[in-house]
Amino acid sequence: MVVLRAGLCPGLTEEMIQLLRANDIRTVVDFVSSDLEDVAQKCSLSYKVLVAVRRVLLAQFSAFPANGADLYEELKSSTAILPTGSPSLDQLLDSGLYTGEVTELMGAPGSGKTQVCLGIAGSVSLGLKQHVLFLDSTGGFTASRLYQMLRAQAEDEEEQAALQRIQVVRVFDVYEMLSALQELRDRLSQQVVSSAGPFKIVVIDSVSAVIYPLLGGKQSEGLAIMMQLARELKTLAREFSLAVVVTNQVTRDSSTGPLKPALGRSWSFVPSTRVLLESKEAAWEKATTQRVASLAKSPRQPTGIQVELDIG
Amino acid sequence: MQRDLGSLPLAPALRARLVAAGFQTVQELLETGPCGLSKEIGISKEEALEALQVVRQECHGDAARTAGGSGATRKCTALELLEEEQAQGFIITFCSALDNILGGGVQLTKITEICGAPGVGKTQLCMQLAVDVQIPECFGGVAGEAVFIDTEGSFMVDRVVDIATACVQHCQLIAEAHQEEDNLKALETFSLESILSHIYYFRCRDYTELLAQVYLLPDFLSEHSKVRLVVVDGIAFPFRHDFEDLSLRTRLLNGLAQQLIIVANDHKSASHGFRDVQPPAVTQNAEGTEMNPRKRPRREEEK
Numbered sequence: 131m132v133v134l135r136a137g138l139c140p141g142l143t144e145e146m147i148q149l150l151r152a153n154d155i156r157t158v159v160d161f162v163s164s165d166l167e168d169v170a171q172k173c174s175l176s177y178k179v180l181v182a183v184r185r186v187l188l189a190q191f192s193a194f195p196a197n198g199a200d201l202y203e204e205l206k207s208s209t210a211i212l213p214t215g216s217p218s219l220d221q222l223l224d225s226g227l228y229t230g231e232v233t234e235l236m237g238a239p240g241s242g243k244t245q246v247c248l249g250i251a252g253s254v255s256l257g258l259k260q261h262v263l264f265l266d267s268t269g270g271f272t273a274s275r276l277y278q279m280l281r282a283q284a285e286d287e288e289e290q291a292a293l294q295r296i297q298v299v300r301v302f303d304v305y306e307m308l309s310a311l312q313e314l315r316d317r318l319s320q321q322v323v324s325s326a327g328p329f330k331i332v333v334i335d336s337v338s339a340v341i342y343p344l345l346g347g348k349q350s351e352g353l354a355i356m357m358q359l360a361r362e363l364k365t366l367a368r369e370f371s372l373a374v375v376v377t378n379q380v381t382r383d384s385s386t387g388p389l390k391p392a393l394g395r396s397w398s399f400v401p402s403t404r405v406l407l408e409s410k411e412a413a414w415e416k417a418t419t420q421r422v423a424s425l426a427k428s429p430r431q432p433t434g435i436q437v438e439l440d441i442g
Numbered sequence: 443m444q445r446d447l448g449s450l451p452l453a454p455a456l457r458a459r460l461v462a463a464g465f466q467t468v469q470e471l472l473e474t475g476p477c478g479l480s481k482e483i484g485i486s487k488e489e490a491l492e493a494l495q496v497v498r499q500e501c502h503g504d505a506a507r508t509a510g511g512s513g514a515t516r517k518c519t520a521l522e523l524l525e526e527e528q529a530q531g532f533i534i535t536f537c538s539a540l541d542n543i544l545g546g547g548v549q550l551t552k553i554t555e556i557c558g559a560p561g562v563g564k565t566q567l568c569m570q571l572a573v574d575v576q577i578p579e580c581f582g583g584v585a586g587e588a589v590f591i592d593t594e595g596s597f598m599v600d601r602v603v604d605i606a607t608a609c610v611q612h613c614q615l616i617a618e619a620h621q622e623e624d625n626l627k628a629l630e631t632f633s634l635e636s637i638l639s640h641i642y643y644f645r646c647r648d649y650t651e652l653l654a655q656v657y658l659l660p661d662f663l664s665e666h667s668k669v670r671l672v673v674v675d676g677i678a679f680p681f682r683h684d685f686e687d688l689s690l691r692t693r694l695l696n697g698l699a700q701q702l703i704i705v706a707n708d709h710k711s712a713s714h715g716f717r718d719v720q721p722p723a724v725t726q727n728a729e730g731t732e733m734n735p736r737k738r739p740r741r742e743e744e745k
Contacts (some may be wrong), residue, residue: 132464132470133464133465133470140714156464234581251520269551269552269705269707271523271555273521273527274528276524277524293520294521296519296520297517298517298519301516302707303700305450305500307502312449345693346693355448361451
């Protein structure tokens with residue numbers, strides 16, 4: 131829906147734009163979808179000129195179709211699979227987190243989502259020596275816990291370097307989160323165009339905390355912002371070959387119904403893989419670090435697979 | 443700046459008009475200028491100017507951040523965060539068992555929630571913490587001040603006087619045992635009057651007042667920068683009754699939670715929410731019996 135402006139393409143002059151606007155044609159879409167003979171008559175413009183302008187505009191603004199084989203080659207060369215640090219979770223996710231996709235971890239409070247996110251950040255930073263961007267919206271990022279996890283896996287100097295590769299941004303509001311993602315996008319596009327950019331993975335803990343205060347009620351503003359965020363995440367993942375991990379809460383329909391992911395049906399189309407985390411037994415009775423992860427949505431594996439996870 | 447207009451904090455009506463007129467990215471908006479904008483969308487020049495200012499602020503913020511400027515962004519590496527966390531103290535409770543399970547005491551920059559049935563001692567623990575946050579650093583405390591937001595009206599000043607006197611006595615005993623200069627000097631300022639004068643008390647009677655108070659907290663805390671503890675006694679109480687629209691309640695509670703997290707994070711304080719757990723009995727007079735324990739003055743052993 132780009133507005134028609136002088137200089138948008140050769141042949142589109144200011145007088146032409148004024149005449150078109152007088153006839154209610156303001157944007158490229160209006161122009162391209164209107165009947166040119168009709169327009170030529172009403173605005174007293176040359177038909178040939180209008181056709182030429184339309185051709186240029188179409189070439190400029192339409193999407194290019196791509197060959198399936200080319201797409202496959204591109205995918206093979208740009209996709210990477212990142213380990214999550216936990217072999218059982220890797221098995222659940224068909225060997226790990228795929229770049230170019232959004233993966234969601236959902237669970238009740240205390241089910242271990244932040245712990246798994248910390249494990250993923252640590253494993254990518256320590257094992258693959260790649261940079262990690264961690265967007266924390268709940269204040270739950272505890273560096274000392276991450277340090278503890280890294281110390282269990284590595285020697286001394288490596289942990290410091292690993293911690294330096296993890297960048298933490300605290301965003302407590304959805305607009306701040308969108309700004310942070312825009313900043314990431316600017317930084318990545320300014321880099322030399324190569325597949326080895328500085329960031330390979332973005333972890334967002336949690337996405338429901340920033341959207342919940344806006345959803346519901348009579349305004350549809352919350353839904354619009356949520357879909358804006360969804361679009362930004364998916365395009366970032368696809369364009370820059372990033373793996374995006376988000377965490378979400380769970381709700382129930384009634385007090386005894388089954389658990390379902392929060393943020394509703396519109397959000398359920400956003401992640402391509404969804405993992406539900408649960409405690410093995412009733413939460414407060416025993417101090418346990420055992421969790422059960424089940425696959426709720428996946429493009430590659432059959433859903434319903436369950437594995438046991440130790441977040442300790 | 444190719445940022446999409448939908449990601450900026452503009453009013454919904456304004457955004458609808460901008461989209462209908464064909465504007466998509468920030469670049470197009472900035473190129474038009476306020477006069478052109480007011481003509482195209484049909485809003486007054488002042489509104490157009492305001493909108494452009496908001497847009498410019500967001501993008502200027504983005505540009506500053508990309509260029510490496512720090513400003514007020516909360517961005518750092520995990521290593522820097524680790525150093526910060528290790529340098530931070532805890533609010534000790536002088537009850538070693540409790541301090542042990544909390545990993546040293548009540549953590550700063552985090553929200554700790556205490557829930558329990560009515561009469562189990564949540565408000566008592568609250569008042570104890572409001573005194574404990576003021577313990578001087580040489581005794582292992584954080585030497586901060588406290589904000590107490592009371593929604594149930596269960597704050598008893600005479601009980602706080604008891605707790606404070608006991609705390610001062612305890613510190614005096616420690617100072618006498620160890621005989622260090624710092625301890626004795628700190629004790630001069632750590633007295634009953636100073637403890638009471640550093641607890642800022644707010645009484646909120648319904649959820650509107652509670653929300654207003656929490657949203658005004660950042661301004662209050664920037665004037666009183668020594669506050670290290672914010673206690674909200676009874677976060678569930680104002681939301682329990684008179685709420686037909688449950689989704690509004692969820693939204694307000696989540697907004698409140700995010701605001702408290704912002705306060706805890708930016709001002710390096712500990713936020714303390716309290717919650718009453720509903721007793722499992724389904725009888726109607728459960729509500730009635732809840733009120734009594736609060737009115738009864740309590741005589742407990744001093745810690």
